Amino acid sequence: MDKIKIIGGNTLHGKICISGAKNAALPLICASLLTDEPVIIKNVPLLSDITFLNGLLKYLGMDISEKQEIFVQHQSTKYTYQANQITNLVAPYDFVRKMRASYYVLGPLLARFKHVEFSLPGGCAIGARPIDIHLSSLEQMGAKIEIKNGYVIADAPNGLTGAHIIFSKASVGATCNILMAATLASGITKIENAAKEPEIANLIDLLNAMGAKIEGKNTSVLTIEGVEKLHNAEISVISDRIEAGSYAIAAAITHGKIELVNACADFLQQPIRVLEKMGVDVSVDDNSIIVDAVNKTIVGEDIYTDYYPGFPTDLQAQFMALMTVAEGASLVTESIWENRFMHVPELCRMGANINIHGHASAIVRGVKKLSGAPVMATDLRASFALVLAGLAAEGETIVNRVYHLDRGYEKLEEKLKAVGADIERIKESD
Numbered sequence: 001m002d003k004i005k006i007i008g009g010n011t012l013h014g015k016i017c018i019s020g021a022k023n024a025a026l027p028l029i030c031a032s033l034l035t036d037e038p039v040i041i042k043n044v045p046l047l048s049d050i051t052f053l054n055g056l057l058k059y060l061g062m063d064i065s066e067k068q069e070i071f072v073q074h075q076s077t078k079y080t081y082q083a084n085q086i087t088n089l090v091a092p093y094d095f096v097r098k099m100r101a102s103y104y105v106l107g108p109l110l111a112r113f114k115h116v117e118f119s120l121p122g123g124c125a126i127g128a129r130p131i132d133i134h135l136s137s138l139e140q141m142g143a144k145i146e147i148k149n150g151y152v153i154a155d156a157p158n159g160l161t162g163a164h165i166i167f168s169k170a171s172v173g174a175t176c177n178i179l180m181a182a183t184l185a186s187g188i189t190k191i192e193n194a195a196k197e198p199e200i201a202n203l204i205d206l207l208n209a210m211g212a213k214i215e216g217k218n219t220s221v222l223t224i225e226g227v228e229k230l231h232n233a234e235i236s237v238i239s240d241r242i243e244a245g246s247y248a249i250a251a252a253i254t255h256g257k258i259e260l261v262n263a264c265a266d267f268l269q270q271p272i273r274v275l276e277k278m279g280v281d282v283s284v285d286d287n288s289i290i291v292d293a294v295n296k297t298i299v300g301e302d303i304y305t306d307y308y309p310g311f312p313t314d315l316q317a318q319f320m321a322l323m324t325v326a327e328g329a330s331l332v333t334e335s336i337w338e339n340r341f342m343h344v345p346e347l348c349r350m351g352a353n354i355n356i357h358g359h360a361s362a363i364v365r366g367v368k369k370l371s372g373a374p375v376m377a378t379d380l381r382a383s384f385a386l387v388l389a390g391l392a393a394e395g396e397t398i399v400n401r402v403y404h405l406d407r408g409y410e411k412l413e414e415k416l417k418a419v420g421a422d423i424e425r426i427k428e429s430d
């Protein structure tokens with residue numbers, strides 16, 4: 001397995017171009033299952049999660065073509081998806097276990113083909129991750145659902161029908177899935193307590209461009225009037241707010257200055273507020289965010305993760321890395337996932353002073369310096385937190401299990417090297 005080697009201590013300066021958002025691209029790609037006409041998706045990041053999803057879609061019978069192009073100063077991929085020969089309605093365990101977000105095929109396949117079989121994903125490092133809200137909502141829309149041999153088998157022989165659905169939690173995945181399913185249901189679906197993440201607005205824009213009738217974008221009440229058929233459309237993936245937030249901390253933790261090109265400050269209001277309270281200067285331009293921590297004293301600050309527009313759970317680990325070297329104490333409360341402090345013991349091995357209280361709170365007391373060590377993480381964002389700690393630490397850090405990073409950070413070493421980091425990938429065979 002590849003590793004990443006970092007020699008810490010360099011101050012980072014320069015520009016990093018932010019890629020398209022993984023979590024926006026995944027549902028956009030699956031929305032192409034809703035029509036037999038071509039759907040073009042631009043600014044798709046080159047990530048293993050996208051490769052896995054494309055593999056699953058090809059298995060179902062999707063025609064996929066790709067073209068490299070420049071999108072806002074960086075190289076990206078434009079994909080054309082055409083679902084005019086779907087021959088398979090089964091998403092097998094081998095695909096789903098590699099990438100949970102394969103559950104995005106559920107809603108579209110059931111809505112368009114009236115049947116789907118989907119391997120239950122099971123838990124993962126950050127928590128149990130049930131899909132009960134997805135399934136009960138589809139049942140409210142008339143689907144018959146059975147769980148057999150680890151698979152969800154869903155049928156809607158007469159098609160789905162609109163329903164008034166109130167989510168028990170503002171789930172991102174369930175909002176996307178039910179939105180997609182409702183576009184082809186008969187009648188009106190109303191979703192209350194829907195998630196409001198920017199990735200959902202991106203999906204609504206695509207679905208409406210395909211002929212769907214969705215109202216309530218950016219609010220927690222979405223109304224979808226079902227239509228007979230959807231058609232071809234084109235969309236660009238929005239910029240990745242979590243990648244942007246992660247590199248903002250790379251500037252802060254190394255007392256450097258980085259311009260995040262193609263980053264959207266609107267999507268990052270809470271993280272920017274926290275960075276400013278920690279002593280970092282953040283200025284916002286039309287299409288970029290400049291993070292300046294040169295000669296700044298970083299101080300501790302508390303965070304509480306919450307549904308958007310609250311502080312994103314996907315930036316919790318990275319902010320915790322910054323807190324480990326801040327002056328004073330910080331309190332981190334994780335309210336979304338029940339097991340999202342797996343990076344804590346690894347940060348402590350690098351000299352951090354962190355105490356976990358229960359499973360939702362951690363107190364971080366800043367230390368003067370971290371020291372490099374071999375470390376590993378069990379999920380994507382935690383792995384990036386260790387990269388950040390390595391950038392600030394004295395000496396060499398080896399981050400193992402790089403495949404987590406490859407799921408969500410496009411060209412990670414290239415981007416960090418370009419701003420002055422001493423970082424390299426050690427290939428398995430080296």
Ligand code: UD1
Binds near residue numbers: 101127134135172173
């Ligand atoms: C998405 C993101 C993930 C992020 C999370 C929260 C993708 C591919 N992943 O995950 O990076 O951390 O949003 O912002 O976009 N829940 C249930 N039952 C369900 C569904 C969810 O109880 O049927 C719970 C979950 O256990 C969790 C909370 O709801 O506690 C939020 O989960 P959800 O928003 O669905 O997360 P994902 O869409 O899986």
